[in-house]
Amino acid sequence: MTSQGAVTAADPGAAVTRRADARRVTGRSGGTGRPGRDRTRKRLEILFFVAPALALMALFVVYPVFSAARMSFYRWKGFGPMVDFVGLQNYVRVLADDVFTDAVVHNFIIVFASILVQLPLGLALALLLNRRIRGRGLLRTIIFVPYVLAEVIAGVVWFQLLQPRSGLLETMLTSVGFPVPEQGFLGTPDLALVTVFVVLTWKYLGLAVLLFLAGLQGVPDELHEAAQLDGASWWQVQRRIAVPLLAPTIRTWVFLSMIGSLQLFDMVWILTGGGPANATTTMATYLVSQGTQRSNFGIAGAASVVLFLIGFAMAVAYQFLVLRRDTKDA
Amino acid sequence: MLCSSAVLLTATACGGGDSSASGGDDNTITWWHNSNNEPGKGYYEQVAADFEAANPGVTVEVVAMAHEDMVDKLEAAFQSGDVPDVYMERGGGELADHVEAGLVRDLSEDASEEIDKIGGSVAGWQVEDQTYALPFSVGVVGFWYNTELFQQAGITAPPATMEELTAAIETLKGAGITPISLGAGDKWPAAHYWYYAAVRACSEDVLTDAVTSLDFTDPCFVQAGEEVQTLIDTEPFNPGFLTTPAQEGATSASGLLATGQVAMELTGHWEPGVMQGLTEDGQGLGAKTGWFPFPAVEGGEGDPQAQLGGGDAWAVAQEAPDAAVDLVKYLLSDEVQTGFAENDMGLPTNPAASGSVSDPALAQLLEVRDAAPYVQLYFDTAFGASVGGAMNDAIALQFAGEATPQDIVDQTQQAADQEQ
Numbered sequence: 001m002t003s004q005g006a007v008t009a010a011d012p013g014a015a016v017t018r019r020a021d022a023r024r025v026t027g028r029s030g031g032t033g034r035p036g037r038d039r040t041r042k043r044l045e046i047l048f049f050v051a052p053a054l055a056l057m058a059l060f061v062v063y064p065v066f067s068a069a070r071m072s073f074y075r076w077k078g079f080g081p082m083v084d085f086v087g088l089q090n091y092v093r094v095l096a097d098d099v100f101t102d103a104v105v106h107n108f109i110i111v112f113a114s115i116l117v118q119l120p121l122g123l124a125l126a127l128l129l130n131r132r133i134r135g136r137g138l139l140r141t142i143i144f145v146p147y148v149l150a151e152v153i154a155g156v157v158w159f160q161l162l163q164p165r166s167g168l169l170e171t172m173l174t175s176v177g178f179p180v181p182e183q184g185f186l187g188t189p190d191l192a193l194v195t196v197f198v199v200l201t202w203k204y205l206g207l208a209v210l211l212f213l214a215g216l217q218g219v220p221d222e223l224h225e226a227a228q229l230d231g232a233s234w235w236q237v238q239r240r241i242a243v244p245l246l247a248p249t250i251r252t253w254v255f256l257s258m259i260g261s262l263q264l265f266d267m268v269w270i271l272t273g274g275g276p277a278n279a280t281t282t283m284a285t286y287l288v289s290q291g292t293q294r295s296n297f298g299i300a301g302a303a304s305v306v307l308f309l310i311g312f313a314m315a316v317a318y319q320f321l322v323l324r325r326d327t328k329d330a
Numbered sequence: 331m332l333c334s335s336a337v338l339l340t341a342t343a344c345g346g347g348d349s350s351a352s353g354g355d356d357n358t359i360t361w362w363h364n365s366n367n368e369p370g371k372g373y374y375e376q377v378a379a380d381f382e383a384a385n386p387g388v389t390v391e392v393v394a395m396a397h398e399d400m401v402d403k404l405e406a407a408f409q410s411g412d413v414p415d416v417y418m419e420r421g422g423g424e425l426a427d428h429v430e431a432g433l434v435r436d437l438s439e440d441a442s443e444e445i446d447k448i449g450g451s452v453a454g455w456q457v458e459d460q461t462y463a464l465p466f467s468v469g470v471v472g473f474w475y476n477t478e479l480f481q482q483a484g485i486t487a488p489p490a491t492m493e494e495l496t497a498a499i500e501t502l503k504g505a506g507i508t509p510i511s512l513g514a515g516d517k518w519p520a521a522h523y524w525y526y527a528a529v530r531a532c533s534e535d536v537l538t539d540a541v542t543s544l545d546f547t548d549p550c551f552v553q554a555g556e557e558v559q560t561l562i563d564t565e566p567f568n569p570g571f572l573t574t575p576a577q578e579g580a581t582s583a584s585g586l587l588a589t590g591q592v593a594m595e596l597t598g599h600w601e602p603g604v605m606q607g608l609t610e611d612g613q614g615l616g617a618k619t620g621w622f623p624f625p626a627v628e629g630g631e632g633d634p635q636a637q638l639g640g641g642d643a644w645a646v647a648q649e650a651p652d653a654a655v656d657l658v659k660y661l662l663s664d665e666v667q668t669g670f671a672e673n674d675m676g677l678p679t680n681p682a683a684s685g686s687v688s689d690p691a692l693a694q695l696l697e698v699r700d701a702a703p704y705v706q707l708y709f710d711t712a713f714g715a716s717v718g719g720a721m722n723d724a725i726a727l728q729f730a731g732e733a734t735p736q737d738i739v740d741q742t743q744q745a746a747d748q749e750q
Binding site (some may be wrong): 077078079080093099160163164165166182183184186187189192271272273275276277278289292293294295296 | 405408409411427428430431432433514515516568569570571572573574579581714715716719720723726727730731732748
């Protein structure tokens, strides 16, 4: 929720640049007319069209962010006046809570595992599906369908598939003699996070493949032809031409994946609820269980501010260190 | 949203100034309940219609919701201060918080007659000797079991002590039957074992003191954890119990009992109704349904007749019109409680309705409840969400093998100290 704010915050920046470009263009072409009045009209127009979006964003993004930040300095049970000011005590408690620090670790495991596993896998599938092979449309659909499926529905289906003993997955594995854990894949603390990650990969690989395929469409055919004329093999073409030209797309995907992993909630909540023994908690499940389940809204507020800061810092750092080269020339 | 932000600024901006916020004028009462299945839903519609006929000019807006939906909506209602006129309270620390925030109406005088009639059960809904809600159904927790599977394993009498329970578990396992289903994914079903062990290990005085003083230093609380550990060590639960939900779907703890996959489950009086909803024929376990109380703990200070339980009570919002109090009094009347019992909607608290429960399992529970020297309110409800939640988390960790009996006491004490 909060880190979505960070993503949205990046967009208005782009909009401003675009707006500036537009203004420059009108300024130049309308130079002989009445530039002053034109500009005022333009500004009013912009304000008119942007106002509804800004109002909604203020109500549903800016206000909740500030409200959560305010909440984090109080002890508050969710109703009645917010009067019990406790300073930074909620932050001390959140950061000293093993459940929260473990949740942060789980989030970062998902962040890095997503990039390390889904990137090569998605790239390989995209390169493969970019070739003219039979049933390509069908294969693309199969890979993309999980992404279109609602997260809750996918979660419930996987939860049933992963049931110990009676679930389809265990039935299949035992029938081929594969050992299954005594307490099931979701019920064993050491396996639960890995299992959740596998389901997430199944769900989100489609997005990576789709983005990479779109990126590959942007690689000019001439380059392929030229390389082939020079006698380059398929492998060489992919390695030296397709993948390097895909780099901006990959960098954007990594950014989306990172933000998504930090705010991970739905799939975990449905599959394990953060259990067993807190083995799959994320920052988002922590703040929901503290807030709505335990009525510790101050602690939930503090946790959400920490989540926001981590998300914001990572988004800014990534923008600055990695994405800058993509936007530099724009 | 806007309403709640106003509440943050001034205490009574929403609920106080504008009584129309809580459901219209003085003659319209909103009533939220969770009997959204037949026969309960139809019965309450009839009750509302009868009340309207007896009180000309009064309109009752009945809103029937699934239990979870109702809990979520009430949560939001308390935040905004826009509370329905008549709603359900579970008592304990939660109610005390609502009272402190000035959201609930004191019924001590307006409904003194009904309070006398209900007797000891109202204790869970009293804050500093004032009664804020009238319990209409109070049930007890115990083991629901499959009589056929017990017979099949050769167990003739339900276990009465922890040793007998352990023996029964071994016998069932020997017969290839999973002894107990447990929805530890929801945490409270696991916590019920600890609560009950504490009811058996601790004297009533110690428990009563603990609820008000939040002091858990008595050694009986550690003993409770040790009893639970002994049970966990027999590995009686369904595979994957750490993430099994309590009662949602056929693979939940209740679903496993309803479909004959396990022999027993420790849960509340609502179980037959839940199991009916989880089986295709709508019968649940049907004639195979059995019930026995939580076994006695050797050397425990607690009365083996004492029960763990809880229930639902009708409360009136602070801003509600007076007619809402009349509705609540009517809901506790001999007439309505008798109909409530006849429809097997719960365990009535008005003694006049005791004989009208037709379901044999519920009738047995009612006997156990009325014979109990006292019914201990679920600890998580009694202590409130914050301390109760920390307690449940620690107990769930014990079931996962990651907390000792001492850890449970320490973590509960820590959460309690932070409250004060």
